[in-house]
Amino acid sequence: MKKVSKPERGIHPLSGLFRERNLFLRVRGILLPYGFLAPSLIIVLLFFFIPLVMVFILSFTNLDMTNFGILEWWRPANWNLNNYVKIFTNRFFPKILGNTAMYTALTLAFFNMGMALVIALITTHINRRAGFAFRALWLLPRLTPVVVYIMMWKALAGPAPMGVINSIFGPLGIGSGEYLLNMSPWVFIILVNGFIGASFGIIIFSAAIEAIPKDYLIASKVDGATTWQTIRYVTIPMIKWPLLFVTTYQTLSLLTSFEYIMLLTDGGPGLYQTEVWALTAYHRALSSYFGNIQWGYGSAWAVILVIIGIVMAIVYLRVFKFGELVEEPKIDRL
Amino acid sequence: MKRLFLLMLIGCFVVAGGLLALAQEEEIVEFYVRCWARPPMESWRGDNIVLAVAELNADLEAAGDPRRVEVNLVQDDPRDWGKYATEFLLAYGVGEAPDIWLTGHEHIGVQAEAGRIIALDELMKEFPGFNNVIDSLWDSTSYKGEIWGVPQDAEARPLYFNKALLKELGWSANKIAALPGKIEEGEFTLYDMLAVAKEAVDKGVVADGNGFWTRPKNGHDFTALYYAFGGETIDTATGKLVFDEAAGLKYYQFFYDAAQNYGSMSCLHGDWSLWHGTITDGKVLFWVGGTWQWAEWAEEYFKELGGEAYLWENWGFGLIPAAEKGGKPNSLTHPLVYTISSQCEHPDLALALIDKVTDYGPNTRHAIASNHMGVLKDQTEYKFYKTSRMLSEALYMLAYTTFLPNNPNWGAYATITYEALAAAVGGDLTPQEAVDFVVESLQRELGDKVIIR
Numbered sequence: 001m002k003k004v005s006k007p008e009r010g011i012h013p014l015s016g017l018f019r020e021r022n023l024f025l026r027v028r029g030i031l032l033p034y035g036f037l038a039p040s041l042i043i044v045l046l047f048f049f050i051p052l053v054m055v056f057i058l059s060f061t062n063l064d065m066t067n068f069g070i071l072e073w074w075r076p077a078n079w080n081l082n083n084y085v086k087i088f089t090n091r092f093f094p095k096i097l098g099n100t101a102m103y104t105a106l107t108l109a110f111f112n113m114g115m116a117l118v119i120a121l122i123t124t125h126i127n128r129r130a131g132f133a134f135r136a137l138w139l140l141p142r143l144t145p146v147v148v149y150i151m152m153w154k155a156l157a158g159p160a161p162m163g164v165i166n167s168i169f170g171p172l173g174i175g176s177g178e179y180l181l182n183m184s185p186w187v188f189i190i191l192v193n194g195f196i197g198a199s200f201g202i203i204i205f206s207a208a209i210e211a212i213p214k215d216y217l218i219a220s221k222v223d224g225a226t227t228w229q230t231i232r233y234v235t236i237p238m239i240k241w242p243l244l245f246v247t248t249y250q251t252l253s254l255l256t257s258f259e260y261i262m263l264l265t266d267g268g269p270g271l272y273q274t275e276v277w278a279l280t281a282y283h284r285a286l287s288s289y290f291g292n293i294q295w296g297y298g299s300a301w302a303v304i305l306v307i308i309g310i311v312m313a314i315v316y317l318r319v320f321k322f323g324e325l326v327e328e329p330k331i332d333r334l
Numbered sequence: 335m336k337r338l339f340l341l342m343l344i345g346c347f348v349v350a351g352g353l354l355a356l357a358q359e360e361e362i363v364e365f366y367v368r369c370w371a372r373p374p375m376e377s378w379r380g381d382n383i384v385l386a387v388a389e390l391n392a393d394l395e396a397a398g399d400p401r402r403v404e405v406n407l408v409q410d411d412p413r414d415w416g417k418y419a420t421e422f423l424l425a426y427g428v429g430e431a432p433d434i435w436l437t438g439h440e441h442i443g444v445q446a447e448a449g450r451i452i453a454l455d456e457l458m459k460e461f462p463g464f465n466n467v468i469d470s471l472w473d474s475t476s477y478k479g480e481i482w483g484v485p486q487d488a489e490a491r492p493l494y495f496n497k498a499l500l501k502e503l504g505w506s507a508n509k510i511a512a513l514p515g516k517i518e519e520g521e522f523t524l525y526d527m528l529a530v531a532k533e534a535v536d537k538g539v540v541a542d543g544n545g546f547w548t549r550p551k552n553g554h555d556f557t558a559l560y561y562a563f564g565g566e567t568i569d570t571a572t573g574k575l576v577f578d579e580a581a582g583l584k585y586y587q588f589f590y591d592a593a594q595n596y597g598s599m600s601c602l603h604g605d606w607s608l609w610h611g612t613i614t615d616g617k618v619l620f621w622v623g624g625t626w627q628w629a630e631w632a633e634e635y636f637k638e639l640g641g642e643a644y645l646w647e648n649w650g651f652g653l654i655p656a657a658e659k660g661g662k663p664n665s666l667t668h669p670l671v672y673t674i675s676s677q678c679e680h681p682d683l684a685l686a687l688i689d690k691v692t693d694y695g696p697n698t699r700h701a702i703a704s705n706h707m708g709v710l711k712d713q714t715e716y717k718f719y720k721t722s723r724m725l726s727e728a729l730y731m732l733a734y735t736t737f738l739p740n741n742p743n744w745g746a747y748a749t750i751t752y753e754a755l756a757a758a759v760g761g762d763l764t765p766q767e768a769v770d771f772v773v774e775s776l777q778r779e780l781g782d783k784v785i786i787r
Contacts, residue, residue: 065745066444268605270603270756289552
């Protein structure tokens with residue numbers, strides 16, 4: 001019996017070409033997203049990752065004004081833990097850490113989260129245009145150049161008769177007419193940062209609240225829920241993701257922010273009264289009256305701040321159950 | 335044909351020679367000059383150099399030197415020596431350091447040690463004009479036996495007092511007028527001053543905290559008070575920094591007492607504009623300032639009231655009082671100095687420019703405009719120098735003057751000793767704790783580079 005060989009299935013004279021084309025499309029499919037990501041990846045590498053590695057290395061050296069250009073800081077032979085020992089044995093280390101914790105916690109609680117959420121809730125429950133106008137007004141401090149903004153606050157806190165607050169309340173017998181920034185520096189620092197910081201949360205929260213399907217709110221009202229109950233049991237749970245995002249983002253932002261404090265009090269009055277961690281890193285690494293700039297020591301302060309930030313971010317992700325927030329809706333899995 | 339060729343050849347030589355001569359004339363040396371100067375009072379620091387360029391170029395032309403100098407001047411008031419020094423350092427790092435850098439004399443140690451500025455001894459031999467500089471001022475520019483800078487100006491840091499407030503306390507005009515003399519004789523001490531300050535607070539003449547003020551943040555003035563209590567900062571034999579525990583204890587005790595018991599020192603808020611504003615509002619009785627601030631106050635705060643005339647009427651000044659009766663009062667001068675970067679390709683010309691401005695005319699212009707002391711011998715006899723009343727009346731202070739040490743680690747030392755002071759003023763540390771903190775921190779940061787006595 002003659003065996004008739006069947007032609008190979010699917011082999012076409014042009015099939016090789018198709019195969020190559022398919023391969024090309026597959027490779028392109030894999031590489032294209034990376035191509036789109038490449039510009040930001042390069043920027044992150046150049047301006048964040050490499051500097052971070054350099055700061056990390058510098059933190060183990062004693063690079064300063066006296067040996068700049070002389071010390072070969074990149075050689076492991078010049079690395080040691082002295083800067084970290086100096087930080088943890090510094091007499092003012094607990095004070096600066098306490099200042100940082102207080103500043104971050106109070107600004108976050110009262111303004112960046114608390115006030116932002118309250119204003120977002122109010123402005124989404126009133127006339128839409130009025131709410132929008134109010135939120136736009138609240139953005140003004142963020143749009144104002146930092147130096148101008150701080151000058152305004154300094155003018156507000158100034159001593160009588162020039163200081164606005166003293167001038168207004170002085171005749172009523174309130175305040176001593178002294179420089180309020182010296183008397184209550186933390187109040188002003190938290191207010192100054194809080195007014196700016198709250199605007200970020202206001203935008204995110206109001207957008208999230210507006211995005212909640214109206215059916216849920218109507219349903220809760222039909223069920224007889226009060227406004228507070230609606231907020232507590234419908235609105236807040238549905239904006240959990242924005243709450244996590246703003247809390248994490250603003251915590252990290254507050255931990256590393258120092259420019260407002262530097263311009264307002266520069267860590268004073270007195271010794272380290274309002275000095276926060278990031279400001280210390282700046283003072284040590286980049287600013288010192290007599291020019292004893294200590295890049296190595298300042299870098300060590302900065303590295304610890306990065307570690308604190310990473311730990312805080314992980315804690316938040318755990319507390320807010322990040323995994324549950326991003327997992328597929330259960331209904332889709334059925 | 336031959337003749338034509340010859341003519342052409344001659345023409346070529348003439349043109350080439352002309353071009354060569356032109357090229358020689360056009361050898362431009364471009365200098366970058368960086369000055370710390372608060373305009374308009376201190377603008378002569380840099381402007382004098384700009385004026386000197388034409389004179390130097392005339393000298394070069396007369397001497398047949400083909401080089402011609404052009405100057406790019408950058409001068410402003412950075413208000414922070416750290417930023418100013420960092421700017422120089424980073425510019426040096428990329429090979430763009432200013433050729434002439436005017437800076438505080440205490441930066442010489444760091445920059446000389448790192449090789450960023452050059453020693454001037456050899457070059458200076460060709461400029462005899464430098465012999466006119468007051469001999470003691472060269473001490474402030476010397477490091478490891480060599481001279482690294484040329485003094486540009488000097489000053490006194492007096493104790494100022496508000497005459498109107500003293501009158502409110504019941505002081506007669508004669509008693510007020512006699513105060514500088516009593517300070518000079520050691521009869522009016524630092525604690526006498528605090529006692530008057532306390533009295534002023536108790537009687538409501540000034541607010542609590544405003545009896546006696548220093549500058550609002552770390553700076554040079556504090557060292558003068560440390561010296562007043564017998565403190566030393568440098569060991570002349572080894573060149574190492576020194577901290578004297580006994581003097582330090584008295585020094586911190588003084589500031590602790592001032593803040594806690596004598597209604598003083600509410601000034602360490604770090605805000606210069608507030609500091610000037612409060613003093614010029616007449617709310618502070620005694621304060622330590624600089625002679626140059628006299629010009630600043632007259633120009634910026636009292637111009638409409640008569641400027642300096644108003645100040646002479648209402649304010650007075652003397653030396654920083656002695657710590658104990660019969661002791662020696664003092665003052666502190668912080669000469670700014672012209673240094674030459676080691677990246678400067680024509681240091682002889684840079685020094686020639688500095689030589690031009692280290693002369694009676696240019697230096698006096700700056701002295702009068704800014705109320706800084708002159709740096710030249712017999713400058714007080716110079717016709718125009720005598721026109722400034724402030725310079726004449728403050729001149730005696732130079733006999734009592736002290737300097738900061740020239741040491742690469744002075745910055746770390748000054749920061750630590752100030753931190754302790756601010757903590758003592760704020761009540762965070764007792765005087766003894768402040769001393770312990772300084773000793774511990776200096777040893778940790780500087781190791782054997784500092785001597786504790």
